[in-house]
Amino acid sequence: MKVEEYVQKAYQCILQNDFEQAVEWFEKAISAQPDHAEHYFRCSVTYARSGRLEQALTYAEHAVRLAPHQDEYVLHLHAQQARQLTEKARKMLDVDKTTPQLHRDAILLLEQAIALDPLCGDAFMLLALIYDELNEYKLAVQAAREAAALFPHNVQLANLMKKLCQQMNEQI
Incomplete structure (x- = not known):
């Protein structure tokens, strides 16, 4: 053949x-x-x-x-690396008790993922959730907005955005 x-x-x-x-x-x-x-x-x-x-x-x-x-190959490689970093960050946070250091490490991984692939919506979404846990609502909203631009019909993300905006308003 x-x-x-x-x-x-x-x-x-x-x-x-x-x-x-x-x-x-x-x-x-x-x-x-x-x-x-x-x-x-x-x-x-x-x-x-x-x-x-x-x-x-x-x-x-x-x-x-x-x-x-070959740009197409390089972009694909970056997307796969970003997916792997995002998955690694997700697994780090799946422990019983997350620490501030685990949060910081996960944030660094997600920032690396986003730098490799700015269209990695899962990284933005996870970043928003971490910042929400840390009560960093402004950063959480920024990350959630990026995720929403990539997932415009995601109901869970819309609910998160609504919650984050309310929490941010309560802080002021």
Whole structure:
């Protein structure tokens, strides 16, 4: 089978929402053409769609190593890095008792995520929640506004914005 056929089969699987099988076909394309950055990039996107962040990041890094000037690959890599940092911050805060140091560490991770991917709405949302917990309502509102711009129909976020604005008004 030719490499183009592997890629074609992968796309057919994606259209059927069979990301696991699509990854297998992209892996075959990579085996056949290990220096072809596009295959790593497409495989990374497929891993990301199926929620397998570690693999998505690994393949995105490989694509960028092979084609460092391909903007699409670099942006995708940054998005995967931002997702990973956001997830790491979320896990840090999932402990029974969060400390001020954990909050600061999580904020730093989220700021790094946002610097890598300014469209990482989850990072903005989590940042708003942390600032709310810290009673830093002005910062919480700023982060929530950014998240709302990215998720305009999110009811939970709208409720958070309303709550934050009320709390801010009560502080004045």
